[in-house]
Amino acid sequence: MSCLFTFLYSPMNILSFPNMVFSQNLLLIITASVAALVGVAAACSNGECRLHDECSSNQDCEAGLYCLACPLGFPGTRCVRSTITDQFKLLGPAIDTLREIEAFLSTHPAEIVTIILEDYVQAPNGLTKVFTDAGLMKYWFPVTNMPKNGQDWPLVNDMVQNNQRLLVFTSIQSKEASEGIAYQWNYMVENQYGNIGMQAGSCTNRKESPPLNDNSRSLVLVNYFRCIPMKKLSCEDNSRNLINMLHTCNGAAANRWANFVAVDYYKRSEGGGSFQAVDLLNGKLLCGCDDVHACVDKSQEEYNSNKGMQVELLQQVLPTHVRSSI
Known part of the structure; x- marks a missing residue:
């Protein structure tokens, strides 16, 4: 069984962790x-x-x-x-939404936004023009600085200090050379979307993506949503089933935890939902814990055990995206 639909990744609100002890916030990019x-x-x-x-x-x-x-x-x-949070607009001209993103980045100088585009723009340099017109190029993370062959991404703190706080990926391979926009599957792997991607115990790559265990791509995107969005079912989908799939895909991706997670109706759950899922991912990536909040306690313990020596947690770029149907 398969599904056909137009699937557009777009950046929405940012959920940060202002009470964390890390030098910069971890980010959750969401739509609602x-x-x-x-x-x-x-x-x-x-x-x-x-x-x-x-x-x-x-x-x-x-x-x-x-x-x-x-x-x-x-x-x-x-x-x-x-x-x-205030929602960015999904409907309407792209320039309007991109200007909202520019306003957000301007007023939140320590935040990072990632946009993953299912790209249908045919006009030469069309994407570059709309990003330029929206005033976003001053935040652009250059494709030449993106890590190759699975190497590490810069620290969040370094990206903020350099004001390179907007990462953009396109689904059209040629635009990396022609417009300097990163081709998505040169840098990440992605599992199958839709109903096929929701089978318990199975996590396979979508056909456009390299194999999930390809370590030459440093980022992992996990999809977990139905072909036809079903609001009544999403609260169950976004709870224990989502957590189980993240564990399954971790194994399929050579023991790598997802950097992005895409779901429908992100607020609907049986309790913690997609927020708990992101806490799990951030915790695993930051300190190997099941919850990012435990990293605070772990950092304090390490600080105390080193008798006052400063302990710096390795930061990961984790702009976790959530797909949503409105």
Whole structure:
């Protein structure tokens, strides 16, 4: 079984970790669709409800949570993880969305944005022109600086200091030479999207991608979404099943954890959802832990054990993307 659709990666909001001890934030690039919520009576209210508590409205849940119905996962409505962010526009001229990204980068000088384009632009230098007109070239991470043969990416701190905070990939190979836009599969591997890519215990590459265990590509993208987006099923898809697939794809990709994860309806889950998945990925990449927040404790322990010597965690470029249907 296969599916055919236009699949456009676009950058959306940034979820950062402002309380982390690392010198720069880790990033989650996301797109969003807002769930319709159904209310039920709740024992807690007024921002006091915690993760998994029953709720009747978003106002019942504490900061970082919202009230969701997920009939396949639990009865009634409960508080699940979320984030409050302004959405970039998906519909309309590309220049408008790119100008929003420029405004974001301008007002958030420590953040990094990655755009992965399913590219249908035929006009010569058409992409270069729209990025230039949007004022984004001053943030451009040059393709000549991108690591070859699976080498490491620069530290987040170095990218910020050099103001090279916009990474752009295209699906058209010739544009790397003609426009200096990185060809996606020269730098990353990607698993099969759609229903075929959601089979438990199996993680295979999409036909355009090199094999997942090709270590000459340093980035890994994991897709986990249905051919036809189904809102009612997404809360279950984005929970335990997503975590299991990340583990499966880790094995298929020569024990490499995903740098990007694409799902539908990222806010819908049985609890932690795509946020927990990203915490897992960041934790594994930063310190080998199952949750990025544990890296803080581990860093403190290392600091104490070295009697005051500064301990610097190796930073990874992890702009984790989430596909969403609106």
